[in-house]
Amino acid sequence: MEGFDSAGETDSIxxxxxxxxxxxxxxxxxxxxxxxxxxxxxxxxxxxxxxWKTSLCSYFRGSGGLCSHGDSCRFAHGEEELRPRxxxxxxxxxxxxxxxxxxxxxxxEETDGGGGGIMMTExxxxxxxxxxxLSKCLVNLPxxxxxxxxxxxxxxxxxxFKSAKKKKGMVVGFVSFENVEQVATAVEELxxxxxxxxxTLKLSDVLPRSFERNNKVVSEGxxxxxxxxxxxxxxxxxxxxxxxxxxxxxxALMGRSARAAVTPLAHMSYPDQLEHKKNSLAQTLKxxxxxxxxxxxxGISLPEWIQKSREIGxxxxxxxxxxxxxxxxxxxxKCEFSVGLSLEGKRTVGFLxxxxxxxxxxVEEPVDCPNVSQIACKYAAVFQxxxxxxxxxxxxxxxxxxxxxxxxxxxxxxAHCNVENSEPIISEAMLIVQVCxxxxxxxxxxxxxxxxxxxxxxxxxEEAPHLPLTVLVIQDxxxxxxxxPADAPLKYVFTRRGEGSELGINDDVEPRIHDHISGLxxxxxxxxxxxxxxxxxxxxxxxxGDWADLGPKTxxxxxxxxxxxxxxxxxxxxxMVVGIEMNASAVSxxxxxxxxxxxxxxxxVCGKAEDVIGALMKQYLCLLLKPDDASSSTHNxxxxxxxxxxxxQQNGSHQSMESRSELLLLQQFENVVAVVDPPRVGLHPTxxxxxxxxxxxxxxIYISCNPESLVxxxxxLCTPSPGETEKSNNKNNNRGWxxxxxxxxxxxxxKSMPDSEPFIPVKAVAVDLxxxxxxxxxxxxxxx
Ligand SMILES: C[S@@+](CC[C@H](N)C(=O)[O-])C[C@H]1O[C@@H](n2cnc3c(N)ncnc32)[C@H](O)[C@@H]1O
Numbered sequence: 001m002e003g004f005d006s007a008g009e010t011d012s013i014x015x016x017x018x019x020x021x022x023x024x025x026x027x028x029x030x031x032x033x034x035x036x037x038x039x040x041x042x043x044x045x046x047x048x049x050x051x052w053k054t055s056l057c058s059y060f061r062g063s064g065g066l067c068s069h070g071d072s073c074r075f076a077h078g079e080e081e082l083r084p085r086x087x088x089x090x091x092x093x094x095x096x097x098x099x100x101x102x103x104x105x106x107x108x109e110e111t112d113g114g115g116g117g118i119m120m121t122e123x124x125x126x127x128x129x130x131x132x133x134l135s136k137c138l139v140n141l142p143x144x145x146x147x148x149x150x151x152x153x154x155x156x157x158x159x160x161f162k163s164a165k166k167k168k169g170m171v172v173g174f175v176s177f178e179n180v181e182q183v184a185t186a187v188e189e190l191x192x193x194x195x196x197x198x199x200t201l202k203l204s205d206v207l208p209r210s211f212e213r214n215n216k217v218v219s220e221g222x223x224x225x226x227x228x229x230x231x232x233x234x235x236x237x238x239x240x241x242x243x244x245x246x247x248x249x250x251x252a253l254m255g256r257s258a259r260a261a262v263t264p265l266a267h268m269s270y271p272d273q274l275e276h277k278k279n280s281l282a283q284t285l286k287x288x289x290x291x292x293x294x295x296x297x298x299g300i301s302l303p304e305w306i307q308k309s310r311e312i313g314x315x316x317x318x319x320x321x322x323x324x325x326x327x328x329x330x331x332x333x334k335c336e337f338s339v340g341l342s343l344e345g346k347r348t349v350g351f352l353x354x355x356x357x358x359x360x361x362x363v364e365e366p367v368d369c370p371n372v373s374q375i376a377c378k379y380a381a382v383f384q385x386x387x388x389x390x391x392x393x394x395x396x397x398x399x400x401x402x403x404x405x406x407x408x409x410x411x412x413x414x415a416h417c418n419v420e421n422s423e424p425i426i427s428e429a430m431l432i433v434q435v436c437x438x439x440x441x442x443x444x445x446x447x448x449x450x451x452x453x454x455x456x457x458x459x460x461x462e463e464a465p466h467l468p469l470t471v472l473v474i475q476d477x478x479x480x481x482x483x484x485p486a487d488a489p490l491k492y493v494f495t496r497r498g499e500g501s502e503l504g505i506n507d508d509v510e511p512r513i514h515d516h517i518s519g520l521x522x523x524x525x526x527x528x529x530x531x532x533x534x535x536x537x538x539x540x541x542x543x544x545g546d547w548a549d550l551g552p553k554t555x556x557x558x559x560x561x562x563x564x565x566x567x568x569x570x571x572x573x574x575x576m577v578v579g580i581e582m583n584a585s586a587v588s589x590x591x592x593x594x595x596x597x598x599x600x601x602x603x604x605v606c607g608k609a610e611d612v613i614g615a616l617m618k619q620y621l622c623l624l625l626k627p628d629d630a631s632s633s634t635h636n637x638x639x640x641x642x643x644x645x646x647x648x649q650q651n652g653s654h655q656s657m658e659s660r661s662e663l664l665l666l667q668q669f670e671n672v673v674a675v676v677d678p679p680r681v682g683l684h685p686t687x688x689x690x691x692x693x694x695x696x697x698x699x700x701i702y703i704s705c706n707p708e709s710l711v712x713x714x715x716x717l718c719t720p721s722p723g724e725t726e727k728s729n730n731k732n733n734n735r736g737w738x739x740x741x742x743x744x745x746x747x748x749x750x751k752s753m754p755d756s757e758p759f760i761p762v763k764a765v766a767v768d769l770x771x772x773x774x775x776x777x778x779x780x781x782x783x784x
Contacts, residue, residue, distance in 0.1 A: 049074045054085045056093055065313055079283070080290050080314045095283050134162075135176040136186060137204045142196035143169055150175075157189045167398055170356065258351040258364040263772035266370050270328050274768060277776045278322040281766050284707040287743050288316040288761065291715045295747040297722040305718075305760050316714070322766035322776065323543070325536040328370070331771065332532045333411045333515065335376040338363050338482065339387065339394045339404045347394050349384040349407055361397050370772050375426055375467055376409040382459030383407050383433070383452075392448055395436065395482075403448075406434035406482045412470070412513035412524065413534055424535070428470040428513040431456060432526055434484060437476045437491065445491075449474055453494050457503055471495045471511045472503060473526050486527040486583045512589075518542065518569040520597045528586035529562040533769040537565070540767045540777055544675055544701045545570045547763070547781045553670040555620060559609050559687065560678045564590030566703075567602055567675075575669050577602040578620060580609045610684035613691075621696045624669050675701045682709025682742075685749060688716045693756045700759060700782040705769075707778050712742035717759045717782060719750040759784045 057075030060067040067073050076082040079095050090097040141150065150166040150173045160182045166173030177183045191203040259266055265273045289309040296302050309316060325331060340363035342348040351369070354360030366372045366380055387394060387404060395402035412428035433452065437445055453472055460467040474492040477484040495509040496502070515522050515530065517538050524530050531537035544566060550556065554574040558567035561579030563586050571577050571594075579602060581587045587606040594602045605612055674697055676683060682704070683691075691697060700717070704710035740748075759782035768776045 050086065053081050053083045055091045056082060065311065077310070078286075078314045080286060134179070134183060135174065136183065138166075138173040138175060138190065139202040139204055140171055140195065140199045141166060141173050141201070142199065143171055145173070145196075147173075153195070154186075159186045159189050161186070256353060257368075258353065258366050259368045259370075261353050261364075262351050262366075262369050263371055265774060266368075266772040270324065270771060273771065274322045274324055277768060277774070278319070278766055280774070281322075281707055281764075281776070281778060282313075282315060282319050284711055285316055285319060285764060286314040288711045288714050288718070289314055291711070291743045291747050292316070292719045292750075295715060295719045295750045297720060297751070299723065300720045303718070303720060303758065303760065316718075316764075317761040317780070318763045320763055320765040322768060323536075323539055325533055325768045325771050326539070327533065327535050328771045330371070330373040331536070332371050332373055332376070333413070333534055334530070334532045335366070335372050335380075335409050336482075337366065337376075337380045337383075337407045337409070339383075339406060340397065341394065347384065347387040347390075349380045349387065356397060371770070373409075373411060373426070375411055375429060378463060378467055379409045379429070379431060379456070379459070380407060382456060385459075386452055386455040390448065390451075392440065392444075400480050401436075401439075403435050403437070403440060404433070405436055405477065406432075408432040408434070410513060410524070410526075410530075411468070412515040415516045415519075415521065427468055428515075429468040430471045430473065430511065430513045430524075430526065431469070432473045432475055434475045434477050434482060434488075435491070436478050438478055449492050453503060469503065470513050473511050475526070486585065488527075490526065517565055520568055520593070522563055522565060522568075523589050523592045523596060524563055525585040525589050528583060528589050531565070531769060536767060536769040540703065540769065540779065541566050541569045543765065543767065544703060544779055545573060547779065548673045548675065548699060548701050550574045550673065551671075553668060555624070555669040555672045557617075557672070557674040559613065559674055559676040559683075561590060561604065562586050562677075564593050564602065564604060566677060567604075568593055568597065568599055570675075571599045571602050574673075575601065578616065579604040580612060580616070581606060582608045608684070609678075610686040613687050617690055617694050617697075621672060621694060624672065624696055671699070672697050673699045673701070675703065677703040678709070678713075680706040680709065682706065682713045685716070688713055688749075689753065692717055692759070693754050695757060698784055702778075702780045702782060704778045704780070705775065708742055710778055710780060712746040714759075714761060714780065714782065715743060715746035716750050716753060718761060719747075719753070720758050721753050721755045722751050757784050 052074055053076040055075050057067050057073055057077055060077045082094055084090055145166050146168050147166045150164045154161055162176045162178050164175045187203055190201050193201050195201045289306055293306050337349045338352050339349055342364055343362045348363045350363050350365040353362045353364055366377055392403035395405040410430040411426045413424040414427035418425050460469040472494040473490050475488050476491040477488045493511045494503040495506050495511055497506050512523050512525050515534055550573040552575050556574045556577045558577055558579040561567055561581045564579050567577035567579045579590055584606050587604050590604040762781040762783050764780040766776045766778050
């Protein structure tokens with residue numbers, strides 16, 4: 001379970017180990033052969049108090065790490081020393097206890113159907129209707145069950161019913177009955193009984209949706225499947241959309257507002273939010289120390305950074321605080337609005353209120369969401385107004401039918417600021433409307449899209465000043481979740497031929513908008529990643545550059561480079577940039593961006609980093625100037641670029657060096673730095689292995705939007721390599737990883753890391769790109 005892997009204290013074995021460097025005072029817990037029972041540094045007193053280290057030391061905490069008892073203190077100096085109490089509980093002041101309490105609340109909410117009922121605003125099938133009193137909602141069913149599973153289960157239990165519906169991926173199902181006797185039997189046979197993997201079934205009444213209670217006519221002409229209203233979107237479901245626009249399901253369910261769903265920290269002051277995020281990051285980073293300590297092979301002394309971590313409260317390195325966002329309100333340059341029915345049954349463009357898994361499908365307008373820009377809100381309102389009269393249905397998440405699915409508004413800032421308030425001017429906007437064309441006639445779609453284009457055009461000019469509208473894209477996506485792949489077909493594209501012209505279908509004009517970072521202009525295509533908070537991203541990139549210690553003799557790898565933002569903004573500080581990115585449109589944007597800005601020392605490679613990085617590093621690093629070669633170098637200290645074109649290489653294939661001049665240029669590099677900025681899941685193991693084993697790579701800047709994956713990757717990068725014996729012992733030990741945490745998995749992988757010098761975490765800092773949400777970016781410097 002997340003957060004509880006680190007200590008594994010209850011089943012761990014304490015042993016005294018003399019470290020390989022002959023330091024006999026270094027005592028630590030060791031992993032056992034079974035791999036799950038792992039340990040940490042512990043000083044064992046004699047005799048040991050029965051409550052040894054089961055409570056946090058208040059002196060230690062209050063004094064910022066000073067306790068006169070030192071290692072002999074019976075209280076725990078920090079979370080990593082803390083042990084469970086004899087009754088298997090944790091010190092209530094500890095993070096573990098708080099996390100456990102939180103999880104208990106969440107589990108209870110899940111069992112209770114979210115504590116407030118299920119918000120289903122959609123019907124399962126045409127003609128389906130539920131009669132109040134003769135319909136029940138079953139909560140806590142196994143997610144993988146379908147309607148058939150539910151029906152068989154009811155039959156097995158001898159429960160008669162009229163109809164039963166259950167959608168895979170949800171924990172709720174809906175049953176209607178012929179009469180009250182059947183209802184009574186169902187309650188007796190099912191409520192509180194065990195189902196699936198020890199889940200406790202709960203029967204809830206189906207409450208009429210508010211719009212039915214008020215006897216309003218519902219435009220979708222449907223009755224709800226249930227009384228409980230729940231609805232959250234797949235993106236919210238998974239905890240985050242592609243850009244970290246996240247709603248925690250529990251807060252969404254409790255808050256019952258779009259504001260609470262997408263900006264759960266909005267009730268706090270901004271300084272409090274920053275403090276909260278910094279503390280939460282510190283807790284996560286401590287996992288790096290704990291896990292690297294556990295994974296440290298036998299017979300090898302603990303790296304100095306682990307030994308010194310006690311001096312900084314268990315952190316792997318100094319956490320230099322958190323940098324706030326220059327813009328706190330309306331900062332998002334990209335907003336993804338779902339289309340669905342509100343709690344009132346109205347066609348709505350906004351945010352899902354909770355978690356689809358738990359049956360939430362209600363969408364509410366983005367009212368009071370402090371991260372959403374005014375322009376995005378206005379376009380959402382224009383689209384919502386249009387939908388009220390559209391003859392095409394909105395997307396039904398229960399049976400995956402409908403046409404209108406999602407609106408994304410992307411904005412681009414001009415190079416100039418508003419003279420009155422110094423705010424950036426939003427000069428371009430791209431609207432991406434996602435639809436599902438299955439089952440709809442082409443001509444009818446065309447007509448409907450023309451109406452929509454007209455509605456947006458008029459909507460944009462009705463505002464004073466006019467809203468920017470650069471391009472309208474209709475994306476056709478037939479998948480279940482709204483998260484469309486980068487290559488989802490663009491069915492129609494309306495662009496402007498020139499400044500001030502009307503939107504129209506101009507096949508020769510590419511759909512794109514432009515933004516500006518650090519004085520450079522960036523061209524952005526519809527599916528390319530671009531940080532959602534431009535002014536905070538500017539801070540992030542320049543900080544990464546400062547930490548990277550760049551110079552004209554630096555070769556910089558920008559791994560997961562998107563549209564090239566990091567590499568291009570740092571290009572003037574290095575000899576050459578090699579960017580790697582898998583999204584072909586983003587690579588093409590990066591290439592264009594280099595051209596637009598007259599930058600000639602960047603190359604962009606299209607491919608998955610795991611497929612291309614090994615060959616690329618070999619190709620470039622074997623030509624590095626080594627200190628021994630310095631005397632034979634012709635390098636005169638200033639970089640002269642050959643004027644080579646920036647090169648895009650497709651599908652992971654790599655070409656040999658383009659020219660002799662490039663080869664000569666490379667020979668002048670004296671150091672290599674990599675900046676990695678991976679997606680939420682972190683780096684692929686192959687990429688980690690290449691970074692780790694390329695001994696010429698001495699400095700690595702890790703930028704992460706997910707501290708858990710940063711920690712997991714850093715465990716592999718920073719743990720000393722195992723000896724041969726340990727590696728071979730580990731070979732047959734690869735079992736039962738399905739339910740393990742990312743950190744445990746990383747520990748396991750670290751054991752098979754080829755012999756190589758580990759990196760050392762030097763410093764870290766948080767940069768808040770997502771005010772009002774729990775998310776923020778982390779930058780960590782690793783060196784060796
Ligand atoms: C967090 S974004 C960072 C983009 C860029 N550094 C920026 O700041 O704009 C992650 C990028 O990694 C790309 N990506 C995801 N998986 C990848 C992989 N396996 N190999 C290469 N790029 C990948 C995504 O397409 C996305 O552009």
